[in-house]
Amino acid sequence: MTMAEKVLARSGGVDEVAPGDIVTCEVDIAMSHEATAQMLEPMEKMGASRVWDPTRVVVLVDHWVPASNEATATMHKQVREFVRRWGVTNFYDVGRHGICHQILAEKGWVLPGDLCIGSDSHTTMLGGLGAFGTGVGPTEMAAVYSTGKIWLKVPNNLLIHCRGKLQEYVYGKDVILHAIGRLTVTGAIYKAVEYSGPGIAAMTVPDRLSISNMTVEMGGKAGLCPPDEKTREYLEKIHQRPFRPFATSDREATFQERLDLDLDTLGPQVACPPNVDNVKDISAVAGTKVDQIFVGSCTNGRIEDLRMALDVMDGRPVHPDARMIVSPASTDIYRQALEEGLVERFVDAGALVTQSSCGPCFGGHMGILAEGEVCLSTSNRNFIGRMGSRKSSVYLASPAVAGATAVVGSIADPRIT
Amino acid sequence: METGFVGKAWTFGDHIDTDMIVPGKFLQILEPAGLAKIVLHGADPEFAAKVRPGDLLVAGINFGCGSSREHAPVALKAAGIPVVLAESFARIFFRNAINIGYPVLEVPGIHKGVTQGDQLSVDLATGAVKNLTTGATFRAKPLPPNILQILDAGGLAPLVAREIAAQKH
Ligand code: SF4
Secondary structure, three states, X not given: OOHHHHHHHHHHOOOOOOOOOEEEEEOOEEEEOHHHHHHHHHHHHHOOOOOOOHXXXXXXXXXXOOOOOHHHHHHHHHHHHHHHHOOOOEEEOOOOOEOHHHHHHHOOOOOOOOEEEEOOHHHHHHHHHOOEEEEOOHHHHXXXXXXXXXXXXOOEEEEXXXXXXXXXXXXXXXXXXXHHHHHOOOOOOOEEEEEEXXXXXOOOXXXXXXXXXXXXXXXXXXXXXXXXXHHHHHHOOOOOOOOOOOOOOOXXXXXXXXXXXXXXXXXXXXXXXXXXXXXXXHHHXXXXXXXXXXXXXXXXXXXXXXXXXXXXXXXXXXXXXOEEEEOOOEHHHHHHHHHOOHHHHHHHOOOEEOOOOOHHXXXXXXXXXXXXXXXXXXXOOOOOOOOEOOOOEEEEOOHHHXXXXXXXXXXXXXXXX | OOOEEEEEEEEOOOOOOHHHHOOHHHOOOOOHHHXXXXXXXXXXXXXXXXXXXXXXXXXXXXXXXXXOOOHHHHHHHHOOOOOEEEOOEOHHHHHHHHHOOOOEEEOOOHHHHOOOOOEEEEEOOOOEEXXXXXXXXXXXXXXXXXXXXXXXXXXXXXXXXXXXXXXXX
């Protein structure tokens, strides 16, 4: 079996599964953000008295933090009501919050081999730790909170094998953008993707998280990286439950499809509007003028990403015709950025650093784009109107490209900026 | 549940994502009636004003790709569109729709076979879809039993409620 199949078999309580099987699985960890407000009604209807296991439920706010208006304030209030009413103990409220997937990773809630269900499509990110992470909507999540179970169809498997090694100023983000460009937004529909090979083994865990995160952009149900010593180190001091033995795909596991990538020859990639699969090599878009640069989101708002953008900026200010917005992916990252002096360096360069929020990434609040504006973003979606006006446009790239673009005022190659 | 519908078709293309169905700036709306007023705003800002209850939606592949927002099927349902017919759906949208008791059907050939404004008839029970304007017929892919069970119950909440109540006895 593949890693993904092993997770579904174990959590489904069966010895073996094959693509197409429908399994009722026991969930290891379940998470919901503001969507929790939409769970009040279905939870009430379902009639559970408590969440099925408070040690396996994580609730937080991240999309509009702090509340951006009366409507989102009401939503947050409803989330707090939910937490009290159904006995949720792991709750990250404003000030202790972070973007949902980042909280699950950095607080050690998700372990290799877990089945992780989140009320958010980018729950695939937890595959970077070797978990089967997938997203559902609030009604489904209410059923998970009530029963601890979910039915899942076992997907086909797609192997993305990476040989070689990331070159300087090339990151996990470039790997996944390139893969999406090759496979298109339909390339992994209803598939479990496995990213493996020496290229992945040589990569940091945050790079793997960025890769698994964007699996959903090609339709993937989950995107797993084999857990290894790096995964163990990442989780060493934070894991909330004991590890189970790390499981990887069997040698004879069946992958219905396979894509081979050579990281030695990969340069910085950019996804151009209006689709995530409209991916070009940086040389094809360098020089495109931008109004805003956004460094943040669950894909690339980690401490490594902030450092990387600053390293490329190298003490130079944000271009006078552009503005730069930086949102650390969690309160812990924000604190670390303060401690390391990163916040000061951004402010000195003329960038605006927000506290942690999804806000700009989905056009929710802070950093909305006006008609005709262009943004270079480290986030994961460039859909029409994603960050504001239907007539604005978004380019997606790594934090290194973001740093270079910030100082030049147009899309720039970090290797020569 | 009502299983037969006749209505006028609105057609959309491939990859209609959840940001097109309910853009991020409207996510703070949770009331179905409010969502009906902005349904598909990202694809066509005038659509909500034009669509009439009973009209049908036809789309290409990967309908509902993108986020996990349940707002998307809620908005379509609240707009009075009784069923969405597409070549294929993105998985989270598909589950969300079924979970709120909203039927969505994968109908091979439907996108090419329907022009905006055509009259269609849909039979959920048999999966038979007919373009009454052109006479063309289509067949929806049958839904597996566990999904039919959710739809029959009127959504996942009533189904789970039954299971939980049964355990208590
Ligand atoms: S940062 Fe963006 S993609 Fe990630 S969870 Fe928040 S809104 Fe979604």
